[in-house]
Amino acid sequence: MKIKRLRAECVACMIKKYIYSYPADAKESEKLEYVKRLLSIMQNADDSLSAPVLLDKIDKLLWDMFKIKKDFTETKRYFNNVMLEKSDAIRKSIESSDDPLLAAIKYTMTGNYIDFGTLNNVDENELQRFLDESYKHPVLPDVYDALKNDLISAKEIVFLTDNCGEVVLDKLLMEQIRKVNPAAKVTAIVRGGDVLNDATLADAKQIDLMSVADVIDNGNNIAGTYEDKLSDEARSVINSADVIVAKGQANFETLRMCGRNIYYIFMCKCNLFAREFSVEKYTGIIVNDKDLK
Structure with a gap:
């Protein structure tokens, strides 16, 4: 039996946290593409995936589009x-x-x-x-x-x-x-x-x-x-x-x-x-x- 780990509240939280993560000086077309791709990650996420796995996909998106990776x-x-x-x-x-x-x-x-x-x-x-x-x-x-x-x-x-x-x-x-x-x-x-x-x-x-x-x-x-x-x-x-x-x-x-x-x-x-x-x-x-x- 497939375990459902993804919660609606987690998806909403991730969208809220990352929806504006693009650079302020990015082109409008790039911002729009980022938002669409972010929402696509959420829309196509399998219910068995957890929030940390989706966050990895978002991190890869930010790097792919803007070469952004926060250094801790x-x-x-x-x-x-x-x-x-x-x-x-x-x-x-x-x-x-x-x-x-x-x-x-x-x-x-x-x-x-x-x-x-x-x-x-x-x-x-x-x-x-x-x-x-x-x-x-x-x-x-x-x-x-x-x-x-x-x-x-x-x-x-x-x-x-x-x-x-x-x-x-x-x-x-x-x-x-x-x-x-x-x-x-x-x-x-x-x-x-x-x-x-x-x-x-x-x-x-x-x-x-x-x-x-x-x-x-x-x-x-x-x-x-x-x-x-x-x-x-x-x-x-x-x-x-x-x-x-x-x-x-x-x-x-x-x-x-x-x-x-x-x-x-x-x-x-x-x-x-x-x-x-x-x-x-x-x-x-x-x-x-x-x-x-």
Whole structure:
């Protein structure tokens, strides 16, 4: 059965965000062609495609017509450094809590705020407020217990990363995962190329992610984990995993209802997902793929 991942609200959001992305000095004929081609992408999109896959098509359109590709290199480096500076204090907070694994999970939920795909701007004051209030994220006890038991019993654990800055907190979570299961093989998968502020191998090296996990890239530069474009290595690692932790909305959107033992962890940054999970916007979510409808 084909899984329908595309939502009308996502299409409307993407059109609103990208309809005026052409250069201000472009010819009127070029602007019109761009708008027509953008709308054609949406009109012809298969319902099984997710928003990140369509955004890849839009990125290719902007490059094809105008050679436009926003460079997030400095933004990524900046937010990695911001979170590295905070990491010692956050680690102490995690390790002094009654349940360090749960505390680390809640911090990684907060880290998903650093997302330039969903947000136009990341407010550092808001980020700090969210970090200070990480403990407030609701986590259903049965879901957490299932995740913890799966992590403890797993031989192979895969961690699908998302954004820079956020990945520093992911590293702290991986430290806790290693403590509850020192024998497990932990593999972190980053993007295979630049897209938005998503973490790549270069970004993983900046924060020394290799100290807590084997790190590979997924073979493509689409936000999320689009199975059709995975490298053979990434596909093999994912298929052999006993449990997968998938961070961020893009991984959730591209993988949801895939049938694997995946725990999605992210912050609801759009109204659509806030409604779907019956939470306030900017609330953290943890859900297993088998529990999705």
